[in-house]
Amino acid sequence: MWTALEPEIVVSNLLALSEKHALSVERLSVAFLHGDQVLLALDGTTFEVKRGEFVCVVGASGSGKTTLLNVLAGLDRPSAGRAHVHGRVALIFQESALLPWLTAAGNVELALELRGAPASARHKLASELLGRVHMAGFEKRRPHELSGGMKQRVALARALAQDADVLLMDEPFGALDAISRDLLHEELLRIWRESHLTILFVTHNAREAVRLGDRVMVFSSRPGRVAHEVHVDLPRPRSLDSPELAVIAGRITDRLKREVTYG
């Protein structure tokens, strides 16, 4: 059934400014060969993300969230369907995804180099970007000399260095303590407000999703598809501890439990 559409990923920079949507995913299916079994990670997923929108994806492990991000970032091929990304994509990972042999500035400069930024401008640009995530003064530190939260700040700066239109985030704050995570939420929202970024943020934490997103998509488990969608219309800034947020997060968690239990 999922061979009906030709697989296709389209990344078009020219359309980026005129398009209303930053991401459009249409009947996307991804299958993996596991031994002689075919595992369906995503099955006919369809959704769209508007330019400048902050969308969170919640799902249990095995719901194909990471696969979805890999396809959007061009790291995996879809088996069927389409995934359109209008503009450049940057990917942020859960942890220790900085290159350990490079300094904080070196990591950012490498992203600039791979993007094609001129050598003379890289150093200054990297300092500016680290300043934007409040990491000024830590340019020469190596990743192992930084705390988990600081590493993710540098990872954020590196993603910004890629000059992306769309930021794909794969449970980026999952390994952090509560306070670092709270601070990074504020940081991320500030950067999102200041820029014209579109963010697709994957998490398994419903409260985190409701705190950050304009919209939360709940993914079903194996194979993954959008099972439920919530528009969060709470005013910003939102507090993780507010009762309104807890109510919405509670509904999402209930829905998530049903997905895990009944598949």
Next chain:
Amino acid sequence: MAELASQLDLPEVAPPPPHPVRKSIERTWSGLWPKVGAILLTLIVWQLVVWSGWRPQSALPGPWPVLNRLASDLSHLDFYAGMGVTLRRAALGYAIAAAAAIVVAILIARIELARRSVGSLLVGLQSMPSIAWLPFAILLLQRSESAITFVVVMGAAPAIAAGLLSGIDHVHPLLIRVGRAMGADGLRLYRHVIIPAALPAFVGGLKQGWAFAWRSLMSAELLVAAANQTSIGQLLQSAGKLLDMQQLLAIMIVIFVIGIAIDSLFSDLDRLVRRRWGLLGSEA
């Protein structure tokens, strides 16, 4: 307010910067004194054995006459010429071995067929004593410089290639995803991600390769008098023929010291790389 809090938060979570100078002095001293102690202990035991009269002085001279002999050897230019020949051979053979190993390891890593063919031979080559190549090398290249170099290369290259290959094979998949997500592919992925990530294992292979190279060179020099060049191995051989035990022991000390000195350079390199890569744990 929230931004202020996040700024204030940073210095507290940051680990304190290390003090490199004091630390390196402490480390040098703590690395040095056990070695000095071991040398003194060896000299004492040696002297005691000589004093016991177990063997006559001509068969086993004491440390004092041997060290005197070494000092007088070291004041002769010929001796340095011999050392120069040996070190030049070591450098040449080792350089060829390293270059060949890098090419072979990358081919094996990239091409599945190469892995199944050459990759499986690598383990066997590594366990084969390189001196077993010498008769082959002599028939192939005569008793020449090239034969010696050949043996050194065959000794060192498999260890270096195996080190680099295991480094490449064990690069964390996440780092490769990161590199590709940033737009690095093919050669750029190798240059910016895979090779640096494999460097600690590669340095380990280089270190082991040096030990093999030095052993192979000494064996080959003992057996091949190439182009009438005086080398350390030849000096050792002729001291043996002349029954000059003082000279023999003096040269053995030189071989030992050169081996250790170069090995410790590799250890420093290894430590430097590991510290930079954050692999030293608490020391970092």
